[in-house]
Amino acid sequence: MGRIEDYALLGDLQTAALVSSEGSVDWLCLPRFDSPACFAALLDDPGAGRWKLAPGGAGPCTSRHYVEDSLVLETEWETDEGTVRVIDFMPPREHAPDIVRIVEGVSGSVQMYGELTLRFDYGKVRPWVHHDDDQILAVAGPDAVRLRTPAPTRGHEWSTVSEFTVHAGDRVPFVLTWSPSYQRRPDPVDAEQALQDTLGYWHGWAERGHDLTGPYRDAIKRSLLTLKALTYQPTGGIVAAATTSLPEQVGGSRNWDYRYCWLRDATYTLQALIAGGYLDEANAWREWLLRAVAGDPADLQIMYSLDGTRRLSESELDWLRGYEDSAPVRVGNAAAGQLQLDVWGETLDGLALARESGLAATEDAWDLQVLLMEHLESVWNDKDNGLWEVRGPRRHFTHSKVMAWVAADRMAKAVRRHHSLHGPADRWEALRDTIHADVLAHGFDADRNTFVQSYGETALDASLLIIPRVGFLCGDDPRMLGTIDAINRELTQDGLVLRYQNSASDDGLPGDEGVFLACSFWMVDALHLAGRQEDAIQLFDRLLALRNDVGLLSEEWDPTQQRQLGNTPQAFSHFALVTSGLQLHAGRGHGSHEPIWHPGIPGEVPR
Template structure:
């Protein structure tokens, strides 16, 4: 079933381009996420919509000032001289920004109307302006740049509406009748004057057909009711309830309703190092994340979202099995193969970090861990009342056969490194996990005794290989792979996967040894120190900190785990959104944002703290 492709050893050479001035831009941590379950937007703390792809997460951008302040396009509040402070309306995905200057105060609420349905006729983004103390004059700058700013928007204005075509689609900006609209230097200015207590709405509409579906309504109340009702159905625990709610809403915002897929992040090319080359497109669905996503959603009581994501994973695996095609590392939100990387050389990149990429070439890599991840996902859902269907049985058996055939092969590893293939410890552990979980399902899979005996032998053989070649007995820790002495932050996750017995002293020793090598300034953890074949560096990996916290709680050191989580929470911005990485020296957010895996890690660490709070050694 698996054909191991040729790995890429280096980044392709990039054509030279004219140097561009680097705009200061908005720090990643100063953005808020809004969305409608089909796509999402980033709104800055000063009310600029600097990232929006329509109609879906992986569609070309309409606004991309996030990646190029000059060319990307934006929909901003022009409030020079005003102080601005943004926050989320409680238990919602509505962003509320308060602008103050002397006695003048006005508020802008930004949100998208949730669309929990497969087929939609229109997408709406609303900007509601409220004068708290007026009169106030509010100006918006509307600068759409379709198709990653590769096309000009031929905007026309008539009938209280700015309109233009975006490819085959239609975009309209509905403005109040009292608005003053004019074009200045290629941008559109919309100016409103409001008395104290007055409110007005501006609505951005996207449709596939020429007819508008907007009837002048205000979408705030149905949006607020949707989110607060959804939050009320969750289960939030411990001392972290407020942040757990924000993490849950964030995951919900990143789930594509038509298929149940959850993207790793709604953005592309936010750098792992400012000015560096490590800029990737994360608007896709990683197979290996399946069990972690399912775990987090179930922990919070969102079984429907978990089921929808599991069905997406099942459909992908079923297609691979029935069509006899390779199982890929990740997929589009529709379950298709991810397109090859393309560089958008006309974009300067976030703070000059280029190239900006769309698509992702890592889809060509071979990663052994995905087979165990899929089996683990089936096993986990079986413990939550989801039966093993006849087709699922066939898929699991085939995945075990794939593990038997390929577990001794080298692969590119969880971090998709480009130095060539290795026998990565984590990949072997996930092969062991796959066989171990399949054995737990043996009765439901109707496996005969001969096959069970063969699977047990395979499980023991993989474990013995790991202990022989991947465990450093002198330092009492796991190494990243047998050809190195370096460790990997994924060691914490290996503890949580129960490769060690919970009371095995080697589990604690591995946690301690890994921390000595990879922890920095107490709460930050790097993924590894090994050369990965890419130029430049990266920040501390946020998920690794959460793995550490969960592993400490799991092995009985709840007090230390609690201390670390409390200290780390102080790094989070007011929005509660979490990035992929943090620069430990500056606290700057790095990588695509917000990162689903980081929010999943937070949920896992909080859950482990709550579950094992009575255990202390």
């Protein structure tokens, strides 16, 4: 396995694959993001499943890049015998999921080596493999995978090996297709036509968004493409990341499954997509949300599965040793049962954003919002677990109270602005004022001139940086300036922002973690809103330099080892990049009395 930053992303809007810089597909779950992996070498060794295709004996590639605004990856090796290119992609799915790999001879003659090791159920199950007419068929229980290629193949030690020479001008296709083993085999895919169709799809999608220019155009567009790749097209759900159990500390045990739809992450992703000009995704997400949270508002969960399933039982896969021996490998996520009051605010904020961005309001959507708000009115002053899913005692987290304020603010403004939407605006405005006063009285340390993580405590928290982003205070308010200074002084490592002052008592697990990349983007926003434009740009440029060679970010960064950590690619990191980049590009926010991601929602910011 390589470093986390050695991987590029392929996707078909229903699942995703990770391809290393050595040409090996080391992670793939079929048929969905959250299905068991058939390639799990990322979390163990090649015996857990992978698909390598590279020059024989070669190491990392010479170069690689995505073709323009697409998820078509081109990887090149320059060898003594010549240059070869491997084109990797997953066609947006129609019926069955496919991975297509085309080996292209660029110059000279290069000896290629392919090794396909399929292992179903996260590396545990070896399939029965045999030739089926012009295909190689691997079957185990409900899973069937077919490989079609004109290249020679042979079986070797429970793998399918291919050795061939590619000359300048040659193009040798490999098409891997999954289907249920009990159904007829899917129609064959023409690799070259699929390439053109895939390029056409992604280029068309990219062009639908706003026409971006300037120095951050490519970084913003690549992040938007990555966020789109993390959407599950059949339902509109958005996964937090494509992987499970990539560690927050190498060798540690903070390894979680992120292949689910957190309401918070999905809402922030929605903000980034809408800011980029993509309203269709907003509509699909709203429909997913209405289905997922239907029922008693008291039963709102912080996360759901791709189709809205609520039960996400957590278990450990003890046959996998974990990424760089970072055990355990977990599937499912027990945090689904936590109480995180900020989620009500983020959900209502996301629905307000969709409405103000031109998405037509529906009666069902508004009825749901009213029910959510009415429930929040009765519980906003309870203790909760906070947005970082701390697995210790519940507390009065300042961020949770601020997001409750956001909920009341957005709901009251909706009634005032839209005559077709009905609700007790006076009551919600009174609640908004009550929460605002409560946060200032209990969540702010006047002696240190900074907001604090939770009431009655002195610890800091990076989530405090979003206070001006949501319109709770102006960015140049002295209390926010003090908070920025305190976080820079006490909650940074090598100039990058930690989530909070971590201790083992927070989740019962030993060890530390890297800096949380989204938090440093929040610092960019806070600096921008405070009028410190030069500092904001300097930090943003530094964060861009932490992306890998194809523009991807994981969850965290290790300043000591200078490497990415955590699940990848991480929606939280990429939507933060988009919103920060668009702010700096457009110069929005500083001096404004409105939330930076809510176009056209005026209103004075409380002082």
